[in-house]
Amino acid sequence: MELVVKRYRCTHSATCVCLKGHISEDAMYLVFEHMKWNPKMIAIFSSVCKWFDEFAKRVLWKEFCHARAPKMMTDLHSDGSHIVDGNWKALGKLLIYCSACPRGDLFSNIHVPIPGHFVYRTRFSRTLGKSLVPPQCKSDVLYVSDSCEHLDQGEEGDLGLFRGIFKSFAGSNMKKMLIERQATFHPNEVCPYCKTKLWHLMQPNMIPSSASVRLDADDDSVEYYVCLNGHIIGSCTLMPYSDSEDTKEE
Ligand SMILES: [Zn+2]
Numbered sequence: 485m486e487l488v489v490k491r492y493r494c495t496h497s498a499t500c501v502c503l504k505g506h507i508s509e510d511a512m513y514l515v516f517e518h519m520k521w522n523p524k525m526i527a528i529f530s531s532v533c534k535w536f537d538e539f540a541k542r543v544l545w546k547e548f549c550h551a552r553a554p555k556m557m558t559d560l561h562s563d564g565s566h567i568v569d570g571n572w573k574a575l576g577k578l579l580i581y582c583s584a585c586p587r588g589d590l591f592s593n594i595h596v597p598i599p600g601h602f603v604y605r606t607r608f609s610r611t612l613g614k615s616l617v618p619p620q621c622k623s624d625v626l627y628v629s630d631s632c633e634h635l636d637q638g639e640e641g642d643l644g645l646f647r648g649i650f651k652s653f654a655g656s657n658m659k660k661m662l663i664e665r666q667a668t669f670h671p672n673e674v675c676p677y678c679k680t681k682l683w684h685l686m687q688p689n690m691i692p693s694s695a696s697v698r699l700d701a702d703d704d705s706v707e708y709y710v711c712l713n714g715h716i717i718g719s720c721t722l723m724p725y726s727d728s729e730d731t732k733e734e
């Protein structure tokens with residue numbers, strides 16, 4: 485295969501290490517297509533070169549998202565899109581990264597920081613999303629990941645951490661409700677995926693009790709945040725294994 489190696493200087497940053505310029509976008513596209521849009525490689529290149537980061541945000545993360553979760557992507561975009569150019573990177577990260585709780589002041593059941601980590605493959609479910617929204621938001625579409633299990637976290641027990649995204653969040657009932665109820669933003673933490681502010685869903689009746697049943701979590705331990713772009717990050721305390729089978733006796 486003959487690659488046309490046209491070189492472009494990195495015009496975005498004086499600190500870019502690519503002093504000799506870049507191969508063209510078309511060539512870069514072919515290279516990454518060959519690597520099946522390897523997200524770790526995209527992330528590594530993006531961190532050292534602004535030109536590449538900008539290209540990845542516009543093109544490569546989009547291809548990665550469509551390759552990794554085609555049905556979810558089609559659905560998220562089926563009635564117009566709130567996912568504009570820059571957000572493909574956030575969405576790509578959401579698919580493959582459990583942000584955990586790097587500083588211990590996000591969730592009431594986590595007091596010791598838990599570092600974020602890559603996750604090889606995660607299932608995102610609309611059905612699980614339904615159980616996490618209050619009745620007045622039932623028509624909203626929310627994709628939520630299976631819990632990432634962080635087991636045996638000392639006093640904090642077994643934790644389930646989940647993440648997700650609302651479809652068309654700007655026009656969702658959830659956003660309307662958060663504004664009407666004057667939900668509060670976390671004072672200093674931001675969304676780990678897109679860096680916008682986080683609404684905390686801790687006021688009464690914002691999270692239905694069905695959430696803890698679906699997540700196999702202790703009652704009332706489920707909490708989550710929604711960012712201005714509709715990403716969610718949440719946590720719950722998982723039921724001990726021995727209890728989750730048959731717990732009906734009092
Ligand atoms: Zn995790």
Ligand SMILES: [Zn+2]
Pocket residue numbers: 574675676677678679680711712713714715
């Ligand atoms: Zn976000």
